[in-house]
Amino acid sequence: MNGTIDLNQIVVFVRVIQAGSLSEAARRLNLPKSTVSRKISDLEERIGERLIQRTTRKLSLTEAGRVLFERVSPAMGDIEEAESAVAGMRGTPRGLLRVAAPMSFSPLRPIIAEYLVRHPDVAVELVCTDRLVDLVDERFDVAIRAGALVDSTLVARKLGTAQFMLVATPEYCERHGVPKTPAELANHACITLGGKSTSLVWPLESGSKRTEVRIAPRLTVNDIEMVRVAALSGVGVAWLPKALCADDLDRKRLLHLLVDWSWGDIPVYALYPTRRHLSPKVVAFIDLLAERIRLHDA
The missing domain is CATH 3.40.190.10 (Periplasmic binding protein-like II)
Known part of the structure; x- marks a missing residue:
């Protein structure tokens, strides 16, 4: 066998045998009959064996053609099934x-x-x-x-x-007071997310005002759910996403502190x-x- 495999030649060969004639295969493939005939001739030339005996009335497989057809036709079926499955994925998530x-x-x-x-x-x-x-x-x-x-x-x-909100439990606020300004956070037990040095500084903003407060973390953890649990347990004040603590605020398990200040969206x-x-x-x-x-x- 000479040259690289041309899958187009293989496809045309299989379609010709399945159709029973060059003309019918050309119609099904939407190709000129001359192109179909040339593909078969090129395949035979590359393999070095005649694959199809052509007469004016019908086509018949040679022994080499029969071996090739029996080997490649199941693979063609698998390829068509795979193509159909992939095409089906365009319609339904799977x-x-x-x-x-x-x-x-x-x-x-x-x-x-x-x-x-x-x-x-x-x-x-x-x-x-x-x-x-x-x-x-x-x-x-x-x-x-x-x-x-x-x-x-x-x-x-x-x-x-x-959207992040500064929160603490009512019990914590009763024991330690409610911070009235961002600067007062430096005197509170704080729960912070992450373990980097940047977690020691909390940036706050209110409209056009910006400030930073250096805090003394009571707990530093890289799990936001653990931050919530610690805040609910009264460990200290914490920034929590609104989506995570909305129910706790509604049920008064947590209080929203410094409501005019945020961590920024x-x-x-x-x-x-x-x-x-x-x-x-x-x-x-x-x-x-x-x-x-x-x-x-x-």
């Missing part, structure tokens, strides 16, 4: 969806559950990490990131903003590698994210 999200992104929990219930043909692999994953190299379909984005070729869809994005040919599983997930995160006022 397959494995790989998602990367920050460890502290609590609004995602009910969204993932709702997505799986809505789309029973999809499986989700959720990786919670504060590391900046490489979507392409690590084969993630979607990544959720909060804060300013670095320059990237990724497509970013803004989902909303995360943090933008939240869904990132994905490309806009082109997005699969239904990705489109459905991003649409649900946008819908539900706005609903939860994340």
